[in-house]
Amino acid sequence: MTNTMTQPKTRSNTDENVVTVHALVKRYKKGAEALKGLDLDIKKGDLYGLVGPDGAGKTTALRILAGVMEPTSGDTKILGKRPSEARSLIGYVPQNCALYPELSVEENLLYQAGLHGVNFEDIEKLKETHLEKMGLLRFQDRLASKLSGGMKQKLALCCALVGKPKLILLDEPTTGLDPIARRELWQALSTLSHEGVTAIIATPFLDEAERCNRIALMYEGKIQLEGPPRDLQEALGMRRLTFQIKTQEKLNEAPAIVQELSLDSVKDIYPFGDRLEVLSSEKEDAEGQIRQQLNDAGLELSEGRESTPTLENVFVIKLKELESEKAATTVEFPHWKNQSSKSGPEPGVAALKARNLVKTFDDFRAVDDVSLEIKYGEIFGLLGANGAGKTTTIKMLCGLAKPTDGEVELVGEKTDLRKVSVRKDIGYMSQKFSLYDDLTVRENLNFYAGIYEIPLKLRKQQIEWVIKACNLQSIENSIVKSLPLGWKQRIAFGAAVMHDPKIIFLDEPTAGVDPLARRQLWTLIRDFAANGAAILVTTHYLDEAEFCNRLAFMADSRVIASGTPSEIKADHKGKLFEVNPRDTQNAFRTLSEALDHWRVAIFGSSLHVLLDDENDSERVKSILSSAGEKPELRSIDFTLEDAFIDVVQRSHRANDGKDRMQMQTSGDEPVSQKSQGGDS
Amino acid sequence: MNPIVERLIASRLWALVIKETREILRNKYLLFLVLVPPILQLLILGGALDPQVRNLSLATVDHAKTADSRELLSQIMQSDTFKKNQLMKSEDALAGELERGKKTIGIVIPSNFSKKLQKNEEAQVQVLVDGADAYTAGIASAKVQRTIYEFHSAAKKEERENKVIEPEINILYNPDLISSWYFVPGVLGACLTLTGTLVASATVLRERESGTMEQLLMTPASSSEILLAKIIPLATFLIVDVVVAITASRMIFGLPCRGSFLLLLLASALYAFVGIGVGMMLGSVCRSQRQAQLASFFINIPLILLSGTVVPLDTMPAPLQAISIFDPLRYYALISRGVLLKGATLDMLWIPLVLLAVSALVVLSISANRFKRQLI
Structure with a gap:
């Protein structure tokens, strides 16, 4: 593949720079290289x-910038x-906020x-400016340990x-x-940057990166791409169909089916829950051909859409270049359990009620x-914030x-869910990694094959499947x-599904993983669902x-939307309306200050911009024009994130105007504490 | 393949035991904890914990300067309780030495010492003792008094022949009073306690901290299988520890094994279960490895101090002696000393052995119970 992206020009004029980093290297004692030559120029x-x-090296970079860690070599100013x-x-602000949990806000x-040696007289003013701005003034007597995750982050800020x-x-x-x-925090950050404070934010979320005015995509200790998000998207020179x-x-x-066409212009094909996304180069028009090919294969398509690539697209293309990804080979899973057993997976029958x-x-x-119901062959998604009650x-x-x-x-059992026969039908992958760190890949797989009592004769075959399906031969x-x-x-x-379970529970299986690895995991998950597992x-x-085929949103301990x-x-x-301002940050700030953030x-x-009814759009237009932007709004379809926010906000408002923060807080800590208490 | 062997290898327990063993062998920290401290502690404590008082410094003022006075002093110096006799000029100089802590004991022999002896009168000798270290002072002064008393009796021969009854002390089992012989068996038990609790709690809590415990609970493995799989390899390692420790003590301290080694291993295995059980209990109560390590001190130190392994039971106040009845280490120390030093056999030791088994059973069932309750 040819590199269609041009590296953004490095910005000169280092006088203005708040941060200048050159050839930064950090090698840990055990030989691991966290940073392999980092260059940064960050302006006021x-x-x-x-x-x-x-593991890309974000935390190491921030710690060196904060002066709490010495680099192995390189210049930092x-x-x-x-x-x-x-x-x-x-x-x-380190990763877990570094607040004192037993002290109040x-x-x-x-x-x-x-x-920091702030004068005693200034403290009142300080409380007002900071706590007020972040909406924490009302909670100033609350212990930090009793705050919700979002409030903790704001207090740490x-x-x-x-x-x-x-x-x-x-x-x-x-x-x-x-x-x-998340939206609230980003709004606070945007205001800060407007006030002239420079902010560096490490994040694994690519959709969030779009809210920055400049980003560096890090991977394995190096910056792969750098520049304003829009430039990076344009530099890709591709269309998203x-x-x-x-x-x-x-x-x-x-x-x-699309790959059969072997079009040079197609750089990436990926199926989402109800659609297929294709990245194709700008020059050639592949859309017609793809549509034709899909139609011929008997796939019914509704209207196609063309849009600018997302940062995730940018990153995936870059990662593919770096890893020269092997074509994902689907290895058929060797089902070994007797399929004709009574409660065997039949599509349409509920595996879980x-x-x-x-x-x-x-x-x-x-x-x-x-209440929920999951059928065999179905991927069911349970969504919600931390503390919404998902884990419980x-x-x-x-x-x-x-x-x-x-x-x-x-799986047909109502009274004793802890029965051995039930547990043999369940695959479970917990939030944290369920592998034994000190064992080899094969030893781990052997262990899980043993503990699920896969017959000795079949163990080899099942383990070989995991190794092949996950491309683990070399490791x-x-x-x-x-x-x-x-x-x-x-x-x-692989370890959680080797025993051919009928239902698989996956608790946050992709947290913190790069987009390419996430895709590979989802390919495996979809294969299992296609084979009939719930x-x-x-x-x-x-x-x-x-x-997911179906979803349930949880908030405040309840399912507030599903389908x-x-x-x-x-x-x-x-x-939902889309605004395309000239100055995104400025328009965002103005609008989020004028409307509910x-x-x-x-x-x-x-x-x-999410509005309750069409009439409000006039107000938005006037705000926009006063901010020097064109008063243009375009009505668009909801994304899931917009839908989530709308649903949650409506549910909060329905809760008799109870304070959202209060509810969330009271709903936050006890859950996580108790649920930990439950498993400890 | 033998069908029984095949069933064993195919079982969940086997998978769990293999996993636990591999984890301990791979984990340098755990492996170190299992192998090094028990043997090291045994050698250090066995060598260092010596209740006998030796090499004290002595100062004397000899006003008599006669053959008798010199004879008395040389007799005092004969034992290895004192290493050096410094002759001082005056009582004041002697007092100064004692005050500065340079000497432990001072002896003043009056000028009329020989005359009084010849007249068969009571010849008085002044003994000054630095009482800051009461234990040493007691032993040192007793030693001096005894020597002086014997010297007197030797001088008054006729009296000795009539009155003094010389007791003939015959020390059994450890005739040379080698202190390490006394300590090693007890310290062996203490090491089993420390290592057992630390490693057992670490294997449980590591699993919880890394999230694999939750995963394990979702597999068909039952909680007793999970626990048993943690106990088996650990108990094996601890038994190996015992064998190595006894062999090392034999080579270094010349510790004998006069009874049945198998009996000792049986008792050690039972006691290892107690240690592991306490560790499992900590593992199910505590939230982190560090918390468990701290908590283990609160359990282990009283367990060791009350057991009579370091401090003799007879010297303890009655209420503490009563509490020590519940200390399983007490019974293990009793058995290991009995087997090693006295060659005691099962028919003499069955009561402490049963008590040990009972405590192992109690501790293990409590921890199994706690472990099960955390599930739901």
């Missing part, structure tokens, strides 16, 4: 995204000084103020701002936050009246926790600890939810 007021999967000398100019802030830094560094501030909290496919059963075959599930911890309802629900569904009320029927004797996250995830999946998956990534992705997107009273979000270079 930049909202700079350091984007990449887990923060406003002309070495990071350790510039500490008073830097506010650093106010005490945490006062402590930081004390450290306040604490970092106390010393009036010129540069703030945030390490994955939005991991584990729900879309609304979306084919809505009505005959969903054949969706999995679609990529192969839950009716009116309730789980209370003390006086708190972690799960409130949840999954635990009840698979028998790890007893419901306070309601009933579960799992089967490596110790798991040393492998990249994406590999581990695929092995863990699949329950939880995820934070709303774009990933598109892969197919298309149904959920269609079921809205509100209207959750109504506005940056998607690439455009904004999505």
